[in-house]
Amino acid sequence: MVFASFFLMRCFTKPLQTLLSATEKIESGDLDSRVSGLKHEFGILAESFNDMAASLQGQMKQLQRNEQLATCGKIATTLVHEVRNPLAGIKVAMDVLADESGVSEEDQKILHRVVKEVNLIDSLLSNMLEFARPKPPQFINVNINDVIERSLRFTPGVITKEIRVEWDKTIQPPDIRIDPNQLNQVLLNLFINAGSAMSGGGTIFITVSWTVANVQLCVADSGPGIDQAVIDDIFTPFFTTKAKGSGLGLATCKSLINLHSGMITAANRPEGGAIFTITLPIAKDNQECK
Numbered sequence: 001m002v003f004a005s006f007f008l009m010r011c012f013t014k015p016l017q018t019l020l021s022a023t024e025k026i027e028s029g030d031l032d033s034r035v036s037g038l039k040h041e042f043g044i045l046a047e048s049f050n051d052m053a054a055s056l057q058g059q060m061k062q063l064q065r066n067e068q069l070a071t072c073g074k075i076a077t078t079l080v081h082e083v084r085n086p087l088a089g090i091k092v093a094m095d096v097l098a099d100e101s102g103v104s105e106e107d108q109k110i111l112h113r114v115v116k117e118v119n120l121i122d123s124l125l126s127n128m129l130e131f132a133r134p135k136p137p138q139f140i141n142v143n144i145n146d147v148i149e150r151s152l153r154f155t156p157g158v159i160t161k162e163i164r165v166e167w168d169k170t171i172q173p174p175d176i177r178i179d180p181n182q183l184n185q186v187l188l189n190l191f192i193n194a195g196s197a198m199s200g201g202g203t204i205f206i207t208v209s210w211t212v213a214n215v216q217l218c219v220a221d222s223g224p225g226i227d228q229a230v231i232d233d234i235f236t237p238f239f240t241t242k243a244k245g246s247g248l249g250l251a252t253c254k255s256l257i258n259l260h261s262g263m264i265t266a267a268n269r270p271e272g273g274a275i276f277t278i279t280l281p282i283a284k285d286n287q288e289c290k
């Protein structure tokens, strides 16, 4: 009897102790803690415990993200007010100085570099604002080629002598109903990323195609491509592999494209380099015309 009851007690106490110690670990903040090695009813209990721990971990991450976003929103608003105007002043002053007749070629190069850096800061500020406080899109019917043209013209110092652009402008897709400023912001981010992936020079390939319902815009590059280990993370806010990256570029692209009921995906091209594909719905009027 004594032996049997001792054996029964051990059958219960061991799994209970395992569960208790896992609970204590979770309580102390170790959300990675999971229960394993329990059988029968205790196995089912352990499974429920593990599900609960995973869900707790997910909710904590979401909470942290919301806090990050709220902080990002506050920082973005302050930065835009405090930094953007002086930044615009610096840019104009640098542009004027670079055009002065007495400035040496060497100094001109430096001034252009400063303008490029200022433009990048400005684009970072726009990303922070767009991401933290997205404005509702102002939809109008536009030709996507006009938006591409404008984005290429204003890309902050990315389209340099070392970077070529391959794009067949003669292909004329149907109009899409979008906010051109927001698509411009998306394209700037893709061009800036392509430019920084090809620091030694290379080519940006732009292609536009369409179906009855959608226009598809691809931006590819001849850089090293996206590290396969991180390809699923690159649209996550604050994810970056760059020492000075913000990790907001692609997250902003995704949230802006979502506002357009579109899609953005990333992949690596078989011939090397990254490719980003944006799918946007064709303006209703045009769909009916087809």
Ligand SMILES: Nc1ncnc2c1ncn2[C@@H]1O[C@H](COP(=O)(O)OP(=O)(O)O)[C@@H](O)[C@H]1O
Pocket: 189, 193, 194, 197, 221, 223, 224, 225, 226, 227, 234, 239, 240, 241, 242, 244, 245, 246, 247, 248, 249, 250, 251, 274
């Ligand atoms: N064209 C590209 N080629 C290779 N990797 C890229 C490219 N575009 C984006 N990435 C990867 O995606 C990450 C996230 O990009 P992004 O959100 O724009 O943030 P950031 O540019 O600040 O790092 C980059 O750090 C990089 O690892």
Ligand SMILES: [Mg+2]
Pocket: 189, 192, 193, 248, 249, 250
């Ligand atoms: Mg970027």
